[in-house]
Amino acid sequence: MIELKINFSNSSMNSEEKEISKIYRIHKYWSRKPWKPISESIKKYSKEEDLVVDLFLGSGVTCLESVYLNRNFVGYDLNPMAIFISNNTIQNHFKENIFIEELEEIKNKLGSFFKELYSADEECNICHKKLTIDHINMGPKFKNKEEGVFYCLDCGKNTKKRRELNKKEKISLRKEHKISKWTPSKKIPSKFYKDRFSYKGVKNITDFYTSRNLLALSELLYIIKTSKFKYEDLFLIAFSNTLLHASKLKSENVRPLSVNNYWIPDDYMEENVFLRFLERTDLVLESKKNLQKRFNEIKNIGDYELMNKSSFKTRFKDGEVDYIITDPPYGDAIQYSELSLIWNSWFNKEFEIKEEVIINPVQNKGVTEYLGLLENSIKEASRILKDKGKFTLCFHNKDFSIWEGILSIFKKYTFVLENIDIIDTLGNSYNNNWSKFSPKSDIYLTFTKKDFNTDSYYKKILLENLIKKEIKKSQDISKIYDSLTSTLIWEIYYNEHKLDLSKLTIKKLNELILKIKDGNRQ
Numbered sequence: 001m002i003e004l005k006i007n008f009s010n011s012s013m014n015s016e017e018k019e020i021s022k023i024y025r026i027h028k029y030w031s032r033k034p035w036k037p038i039s040e041s042i043k044k045y046s047k048e049e050d051l052v053v054d055l056f057l058g059s060g061v062t063c064l065e066s067v068y069l070n071r072n073f074v075g076y077d078l079n080p081m082a083i084f085i086s087n088n089t090i091q092n093h094f095k096e097n098i099f100i101e102e103l104e105e106i107k108n109k110l111g112s113f114f115k116e117l118y119s120a121d122e123e124c125n126i127c128h129k130k131l132t133i134d135h136i137n138m139g140p141k142f143k144n145k146e147e148g149v150f151y152c153l154d155c156g157k158n159t160k161k162r163r164e165l166n167k168k169e170k171i172s173l174r175k176e177h178k179i180s181k182w183t184p185s186k187k188i189p190s191k192f193y194k195d196r197f198s199y200k201g202v203k204n205i206t207d208f209y210t211s212r213n214l215l216a217l218s219e220l221l222y223i224i225k226t227s228k229f230k231y232e233d234l235f236l237i238a239f240s241n242t243l244l245h246a247s248k249l250k251s252e253n254v255r256p257l258s259v260n261n262y263w264i265p266d267d268y269m270e271e272n273v274f275l276r277f278l279e280r281t282d283l284v285l286e287s288k289k290n291l292q293k294r295f296n297e298i299k300n301i302g303d304y305e306l307m308n309k310s311s312f313k314t315r316f317k318d319g320e321v322d323y324i325i326t327d328p329p330y331g332d333a334i335q336y337s338e339l340s341l342i343w344n345s346w347f348n349k350e351f352e353i354k355e356e357v358i359i360n361p362v363q364n365k366g367v368t369e370y371l372g373l374l375e376n377s378i379k380e381a382s383r384i385l386k387d388k389g390k391f392t393l394c395f396h397n398k399d400f401s402i403w404e405g406i407l408s409i410f411k412k413y414t415f416v417l418e419n420i421d422i423i424d425t426l427g428n429s430y431n432n433n434w435s436k437f438s439p440k441s442d443i444y445l446t447f448t449k450k451d452f453n454t455d456s457y458y459k460k461i462l463l464e465n466l467i468k469k470e471i472k473k474s475q476d477i478s479k480i481y482d483s484l485t486s487t488l489i490w491e492i493y494y495n496e497h498k499l500d501l502s503k504l505t506i507k508k509l510n511e512l513i514l515k516i517k518d519g520n521r522q
Ligand SMILES: C[S@@+](CC[C@H](N)C(=O)[O-])C[C@H]1O[C@@H](n2cnc3c(N)ncnc32)[C@H](O)[C@@H]1O
Pocket: 029, 030, 031, 032, 033, 055, 056, 057, 058, 059, 060, 061, 076, 077, 078, 079, 082, 309, 310, 311, 312, 327, 328, 329, 330, 336, 337, 355, 356, 357, 358
């Protein structure tokens, strides 16, 4: 009989490891995995010069960690932006002085234009130059009493001065600028699954911006693309990382798309495009310096190739791949194609959604369709993975029927579940706050591809008995939940017909635990 193996670990990092994390701050991506547990899995389940594959690449964490550990790597993602971010994160030929020189050229070409565009109608009381607008709070909540935050670019003093705009500044805020350079012509689909902006008159990508910011972005993009820079792509990365912040999807209290949902807050703001862009070039620089430091210490690194394609069909021969590690979309939680639309539009790129593995009613994809789509990739994985090869799946879902569906797919393609790693990502999983019912840890399941027969494994356990057992072991409710989840995953996988979990949700599970806990006390 196969024994359940659960490992608890946390992703807390020492100061050197925190520096490494800065490599990945080069550009935002949705649900990026912390690099350390990924690196540990690659070390544990593959060896140097092996071929490692990720079927749902995202922002390239598995790629960089594989290459660093001298594994060769191939990654697939449907999102053009995922490939662009990954390539630019991994790229390690970098000369700081050239990057700085080219950045100076951007400042020379655009500095005075931007200073004029975002100038306040007020002088600095120290150096007597014009103050610059850092940002303006302007949504409906600030109607006719828009509030500016200013500071002095020249002497650096006068930081964060805040006051209502004067008449002249209000006029320039409302001015419709003539825009001569390219801007995206893309329309927003008539319906998004996760939007809350339709009532605000947004039809085109350009409607997410004030006229001034649209002008600023178009001029900036033009200069980046026409100056023949060696680091054009890195400046484009800083540019696209500015796009959401420069839009109306942001306020002083709301980070853009932070709720994984298109939402224009009532107190949305107009950011200074150039200042925000310069901050993001700092992130690029920091990322590249840390990458170089890390890669300078090692002799051999692996090769990699990133494919902007669906992973339903890969280019590998049967059994050619040594190890697969992947983190597919978790049901309907994060809408990758919807959330990436602004980025892709500014680069004139298309996310082909037909094969996007997702639950999204607007795309007519429910649970069944989602599992059906995912099955294509898992089936392909079982074809390309060598016999006895390992497959690590990072996954989480609040809904146990989804777990059930996922595990039955893995079973169908003869992946044997052998290990569960629970990685505490926030130090304190669940914050002991059950009201939110949102798991804060990552679960890594590792399977081995081989022939096996589930009937040989049998255990008659009722859910109640399982919970009682866990409660005896620990008083800490988040520990109970984690280890219960793992046990349930195990049971679903090996014992699917003995235990009916199809209607079990995290909420019901919680109620059950509390009920049984109370019962124990009486
Ligand atoms: C959970 S994300 C991966 C995040 C990644 N772990 C990271 O650290 O950034 C899942 C990715 O799967 C991609 N995707 C969805 N359907 C796909 C398909 N059929 N083939 C390849 N990639 C797909 C999405 O574009 C998204 O980037």
